Amino acid sequence: MNRTVRTLAAALATCVLLAGCSGGGTTSSPEPGNAGGDAEGALVIYSGRSETLVAPVLEQLEAAVGRDVEVQYAGTAELAAKLMEEGDRSPADVFFSQDAGALGALKKADMLATLEDATVAGVEQAYVDGDKKWVATSGRARVVVYNTETAAAGADLKSVDDLLKPEFKGQIGYAPTNASFQSFVTALRVAKGEEGAKKWLEDFKALEPRSYANNNAALEAVDRGEVGLGLINHYYWYRFAEGKDPAEVKSKLTYFPASDPAGLINVAGAGVLASSERQETAQKAVAFLVSPEAQEYFAKDTAEYPVRADVQPAFDLAPLDLSAASNIDLNDLDSLDQTQAMLQDVGMI
Incomplete structure (x- = not known):
């Protein structure tokens, strides 16, 4: 397998008028008869997290899902706006966001699929959206x-x-x-x-x-x-x-x-696009981002808070108060x- 995660559109980061940007891939609607299965082709991730920060873990993700992965890197706000513009025509399967606000905006627009229980298994409840439309990948x-x-x-x-x-x-x-x-x-x-x-x-x-x-x-x-x-x-x-x-x-x-x-207390997080033709693989991709392997990466390489109780911070970080009474609903940051x-x-x- 080719384990090199390819960047589809490096110039996207400088794009201001998002409606005029290329989608960087197929924009066809899901094929009839493909419901419940995965369409062919690479899994497409829109990443608002920087390439220098997350490219290593996305290379591991490619091996974990058993399919080529293509990534568009840009600012989280830019990519969220791009997804809104593309709608059901978007080639994206997974949105990997730098913050919860953009995920909240896509949730309110009914653009995110419900995550399966198996996808978020092992994640502390405070890090899972109440409707399971997205999950935090680090805090x-x-x-x-x-x-x-x-x-x-x-x-x-x-x-x-x-x-x-x-x-x-x-x-x-x-x-x-x-x-x-x-x-x-x-x-x-x-x-x-x-x-x-x-x-x-x-x-x-x-x-x-x-x-x-x-x-x-x-x-x-x-x-x-x-x-x-x-x-x-x-x-x-x-x-x-x-x-x-x-x-x-x-x-x-x-x-x-x-x-x-x-x-x-904000989070990076991920969700599966409801319009994705590769729902099964997209769920696997999000599951990998919250897996012990990926959480160890975020703990050790980025010094962030892991979202699983069985993975501890790698640095001497102050404990976080994750009780609902102590923090705002991150969906409200949209x-x-x-x-x-x-x-x-x-x-x-």
């Missing part, structure tokens, strides 16, 4: 990284509103175009309402935070003392600190309660377009 927490020498007050932060203290003016780094920051803002909208979230963003902007291209850049700026605090996901710091002399790492993390938007409009209105993107 992550929003955190604040702070410089231990210049911003020790970062250790005492308790809520999202603590970030608005005047003492942090000019001292906060963030990545406004990053999907994880925008998911945080969506959670802020869910928690505070539209007016409350906009007011928080306006107050935050008044503190003159420094914008960076991505989470890694914000983290590195904190560690070298360029800013005192950074808004990131937890795993960036663990991967940054791995193998370094602890004395050389000038930053630490502060975790917030899961009930606070600043401590949002209004990314409204979040982006608010960020534009405030002048942050």
Whole structure:
């Protein structure tokens, strides 16, 4: 078998007008008489997770499902919009999302098939959509990284509103175009309402935070003392600190309660497209992503939280509170377009 996972459309990541992008494969409707079976051809995965991060595990997936796999890599929001545009004509069989909001949007559009019990077997219930339309493949927490020498007050932060203290003016780094920051803002909208979230963003902007291209850049700026605090996901710091002399790492993390938007517990996840002609193989693909083998990869190689109780984090991660009362319904993070409009209105993107 060819175990090389092929990239169908590398240029898709730069596409802005998604309706004008090529689907990168067949767009025919399911063949009559093929119900209950798999059509021929490669399994097509739309991946909002970056190629550098997940290509190794998707190569393992290809061997596990016993069929060639083709992958389209792009931003999660871009691919979700592309799927909406393609509808039943989409060549995609599986959507591998960077965050839950895009999966929630596809669920609300009735575009995801119900996952079989065998597909999600072994996954902690908190990580399975209530209607089994998608399943988390790994978990992550929003955190604040702070410089231990210049911003020790970062250790005492308790809520999202603590970030608005005047003492942090000019001292906060963030990545406004990053999907994880925008998911945080969506959670802020869910928690505070539209007016409350906009007011928080306006107050935050008044503190003159420094914008960076991505989470890694914000983290590195904190560690070298360029800013005192950074808004990131937890795993960036663990991967940054791995193998370094602890004395050389000038930053630490502060975790917030899961009930606070600043401590949002979000997930990467996957679902099977209802329009897929390869339902059986697509279910196997999602099952592999939550299998012990794949979960070990996410735990060790990406420093994320595994979604199975029988696979433990490979780093000394803080425990997560997954109770429903402590976190928002991740399906409610589906209004990314409204979040982006608010960020534009405030002048942050």
